Amino acid sequence: MGKFILLFVTATVVGGSVLLLQSDIDRLQADDRQVLRQEEALAREIARSAYNRIVSMARKLEVEQPDLSRDELISLVGDQDNPLTGHLKGGTYKAWLYPVGGASYGAVAIGYYGRATHRVGAHRLMRNTLEVTQPSQVKVTFLESMAGYCSAIYIQRFVPRNNNGMGNNLGGCDPSNPALGSSCENQQDIELRGNGNGKYIALKPELVFAPGNNRDGAEALYTTVLNPGERVNFILAVDADFYCERRGDPNIDINDPFYEYTRPALLESVGNFNEMQEGRYAMIQPHPTRPNVWRIAFEDLIFSKKKLDDVKRWGYGDRQWRRRWGAQWGERNGKYSYGGWGWSGQDHYGYYPLRDFGHMPDFSDQVIEIEFIPVPAS
Secondary structure, three states: OOHHHHHHHHHHHHHHHHHHHHHHHHHHHHHHHHHHEEEEEEHHHHHHHHHHHHHHHHHHHHHOOOOOOOOOOOOOOOOOOEEEEEEEEEEEEEEEEEOOOOEEEEEEEEEEOEEEEEEEEEEEEEEOOOOOOOOOEEEEEEEOOOOOEEEEEEEEEEEOOOOOOOOOOOOOOOOOOOOOOOOOOOOOOOOOOOOOOOOOOOOOOOEEEEOOOOOOEEEEEEEEOOOOOEEEEEEEEOOOOOOOOOOOOOOOOOOOOOEEEEOOOOEEEEOEEEEEOOOEEEEEEEEOOOHHHHEEEOOOOOOHHHHHHHHHHHOOOOOOOOOOOOOOHHHHEEEOOOOOOOOOOOOOOOOOOOOOOOOOOOOOEEOOOEEEEOOOOO
8 A cells, every 4th residue: 555655656746747847848938939939020120121221222322323224223232242231130131132124123131130030122113214304205116016915005294293383383384494494485284183192293194106006116206395303104005805996096095994904114102102113014124325215115914923023033034934943043942933044135226135925924015115305495
């Protein structure tokens, strides 16, 4: 009997010790998970702060040196080979810019704290893209228009709110506008009833090319004089069939149900027109030698954002949408990609060469060149 009681007491003590040990392990694991969550939160905060820092540096350079090319800007601020690094809030970060298509750039930041890392990033667009620096008219030329779908091109003006007259003076002309000289004669004031609550007012899109297709070499002149500081957007409106019932209609509105969808070249960020981004289905490239000349290449078919972004950043590659494995693929390791290595080369116009495919985004369906043509100020 005594032996049984002794064994019982021993088992009880051992069992209690095991339970206490397990309780201590569970508590330590819970504490470790809590610490890791805190580290993840701090890494996320560091990454966001670093991202804001590198974007702010890029924006400052754009203002101070407006003639910088996209690639020069990236080199000065920091690229993936020479990123911006530093210490922040007890952790570290690295951040860099990278080219996207012909005029855009992206920003990436990675925050590190303890065992945690966090990455943030987004595509951006240089602020002086498609911005008028002197009174100008706009010439639009079709470089490629052989796609089967019927489509039209619209122009949309973004007028600064601080533009004296011809921009914010309702019902009259303000001769203090530098684009008017000292006379308001024969000038038409703009009633600003467009959208927007930021630095710019977005006016209603106006038709430049009526619905049609197969218009290589066709030209149009938008004769309204654009004032310094204005920006322009171009919008592709698509009738996704082969009948083109409204072909050549000069009065068709961009919101007409004839169109299945639209493709803007530029998108304004929510609540702030000072932050313009390249539209998902458009690729903008400044001409390398002709100032105030850009090419806008539209994709008129429907593809996923991942496929569009991959082509815009990396090019056509081997044209096979599949996973890429190996350290040589960097951030694409284990992810789907067409396998490109960036845009390069020149076509006979001087831009990156485009090709035609049906199974992937090619940005060659409707391609226009726009040119700001200076005109006398008065």
